[in-house]
Amino acid sequence: MTTPAAGPLAGVRVLDLTTVILGPFATQILAQLGAEVIKVETPEGDNMRHVGPMRHAGMGHIFLHANAGKQSIVLDLKHPEGREAALKLAESCDVLISNVRPQAMQRLGLDYEAVCARSPRIIHVSCCGFDQDGPDAARPAYDDLIQGATGIPWLMQQYGAPEPAYAPTTLSDRVTGLHAVYAVTAALYAREKTGQGQAIVVPMFEAMAQFVLGDHMAGLTFEPPLGDPGYARLLTTHRKPYATADGMLCVLIYNDKHWRSFFAAIGESEGLARDPRFITHSARAANIDAVYAEVARILRTRTTAEWQALLEAADVPNMPMNSPADLLVNPQLRATGFVSDVQHPTEGPMHALAHPTRWSATPPAREAAHAPRLGEHTRALLAQAGYSPERIDALLAQGACRAAGEPA
Numbered sequence: 001m002t003t004p005a006a007g008p009l010a011g012v013r014v015l016d017l018t019t020v021i022l023g024p025f026a027t028q029i030l031a032q033l034g035a036e037v038i039k040v041e042t043p044e045g046d047n048m049r050h051v052g053p054m055r056h057a058g059m060g061h062i063f064l065h066a067n068a069g070k071q072s073i074v075l076d077l078k079h080p081e082g083r084e085a086a087l088k089l090a091e092s093c094d095v096l097i098s099n100v101r102p103q104a105m106q107r108l109g110l111d112y113e114a115v116c117a118r119s120p121r122i123i124h125v126s127c128c129g130f131d132q133d134g135p136d137a138a139r140p141a142y143d144d145l146i147q148g149a150t151g152i153p154w155l156m157q158q159y160g161a162p163e164p165a166y167a168p169t170t171l172s173d174r175v176t177g178l179h180a181v182y183a184v185t186a187a188l189y190a191r192e193k194t195g196q197g198q199a200i201v202v203p204m205f206e207a208m209a210q211f212v213l214g215d216h217m218a219g220l221t222f223e224p225p226l227g228d229p230g231y232a233r234l235l236t237t238h239r240k241p242y243a244t245a246d247g248m249l250c251v252l253i254y255n256d257k258h259w260r261s262f263f264a265a266i267g268e269s270e271g272l273a274r275d276p277r278f279i280t281h282s283a284r285a286a287n288i289d290a291v292y293a294e295v296a297r298i299l300r301t302r303t304t305a306e307w308q309a310l311l312e313a314a315d316v317p318n319m320p321m322n323s324p325a326d327l328l329v330n331p332q333l334r335a336t337g338f339v340s341d342v343q344h345p346t347e348g349p350m351h352a353l354a355h356p357t358r359w360s361a362t363p364p365a366r367e368a369a370h371a372p373r374l375g376e377h378t379r380a381l382l383a384q385a386g387y388s389p390e391r392i393d394a395l396l397a398q399g400a401c402r403a404a405g406e407p408a
Contacts, residue, residue: 007034007364012188014038015090016070017077017098017110019046021143022173022204023127024066026180027097031069032355032364033185038093038381039070040077040086043402045374055347064344064371065353072372073381074402077108081400086110088385090119094191095184099127102201103138112199121197123187127180131203141204146172150208155216158230160237176207233285238292241321242299248321249304251311253295256281258316265314266298337366344370378403 012035016027024039024046031037039046048063073089076082087110090096096115098105105111105126112124129141144166147153152171153164180202191197215234219227233239241248253262263273272278272294277287284291299307304320311318322330328351333339342352347370355364378401382392395401 006362007032008359008362009185009188010034010362012036012095013093014095014097014184015086015093016040017086017096017100018127019099020048020173021062021066021170022177023097023099023180024048024063025174025177026127026184027070028066028068029177029181029355030095030184034362034364035095037070038089038377039067039072039372040089041072041074041374043074043076043399045074049374058374059347059371064347064350067371068352069369070372071377071381072375072404073378074375075378076400076402077110079398079400081395081398083109085382085385085387085395085401087115087118088387089381090115090122092385093119093122094188095123095125097125097127097180097184101128101138101140102126102132116197116199119197121191121195123184123191123197124199125180125184125187125202126200127176127202127204129203130205132201136205143170143172146176146204146208149205150212151216152208152212155212155230155235158235159239172204172208175211176202176204179207233288236289236292238289238296242296244299244304244307245302247304249299249307249318250321251295251299251307251316251318253316259284261314262311262316265310265316340367342367342370346370346373373404375402375404375406 009030012030014027014030014035014037016023016037016039018024018027018039019041027035027037027039045058046063046067048066049058049060051060051062054060075085077086096110096119098110100108102111106114112122112126115122115124129139129146130136147166148164150172152167156165156167157163183200183202187198187200215231216229218229218231219225220229241250253259259278260273263269277283277290302310308318308320320326327333328339330339336354338354338356340352340354342350344350352367354366357364379392382395382401383389387395392401396403396406
């Protein structure tokens with residue numbers, strides 16, 4: 001049985017009815033913060049179990065990272081006894097979180113009203129595609145669809161991509177997952193103050209619309225508009241890692257002090273240093289294409305190592321352009337323990353990621369328990385919920401649940 005980790009959420013119990021990335025990413029963070037997370041899976045398991053690469057079937061790489069530190073119970077929620085087992089587990093939980101459409105949760109009999117009747121203090125969190133007061137309430141949603149609906153491909157083309165494209169990361173899922181985390185923690189705090197649980201909806205579309213419009217509403221902020229949408233500094237095609245004489249370097253000369261230091265470091269006291277386009281933040285923003293293009297020209301004149309030494313001495317912000325492989329051996333990430341080498345009991349040696357925050361009094365465990373096999377904790381969790389061994393055997397025989405290592 002997984003031992004709950006130390007941390008600020010120690011003692012909190014979460015019933016996790018989420019799959020793929022959005023929900024599991026959120027509940028993984030809750031687990032890292034010390035909550036006991038019970039992951040309810042279908043007999044087929046979370047879809048991300050089956051996305052390789054993997055050493056063994058059902059233990060895909062994304063699943064391993066998004067589900068570390070959780071317990072897995074397999075319940076067929078469409079089976080009356082499987083649903084009843086889920087409700088029985090909810091009675092001892094503080095939080096139920098799902099990313100099943102609310103309409104489907106209602107059909108399953110696991111909506112807020114049904115769960116609250118069994119567990120009045122429950123915090124019932126529904127991660128879904130759209131706010132339920134709008135016309136799109138029942139629409140399905142996936143990361144790609146929400147990226148498209150909130151303008152990410154449009155922005156990519158404005159930036160200079162040959163055609164609209166999605167960001168190459170599960171941006172909508174992970175942004176919305178972070179909203180779900182603070183919703184859970186804030187609701188737990190509210191319950192401590194009021195004694196009341198509640199239902200919370202965390203919609204992907206609205207979460208990403210906030211994320212995008214916060215940067216790119218621009219002239220459309222005003223009525224009538226004062227210009228087009230889009231934050232020019234983020235959309236200029238010159239905003240990218242710079243080519244040096246022998247490689248690439250990420251440099252951001254941002255405020256007035258940075259620019260004065262940069263010009264002093266390269267021996268430029270006239271010319272550009274006195275060019276009106278470079279003197280103030282507003283002037284640089286208004287001429288951002290020309291400003292970034294000039295920096296690109298200058299960066300090509302020295303090697304990466306030469307620029308790093310010069311810019312560090314001048315206190316001008318810069319970083320190397322890393323790949324994912326570089327991050328796994330990055331001295332900062334290794335020194336802080338964010339990346340560590342662990343031994344999974346079935347998947348062998350692998351790299352693991354810690355929680356990125358630091359706490360002085362209630363620190364999260366730096367090394368989470370392993371991601372579970374499908375149904376690894378079914379028997380133990382049902383026993384905790386009050387089921388006898390004979391009753392558990394009967395549920396398994398009926399197909400209401402499934403345990404690891406036992407016939408389907």
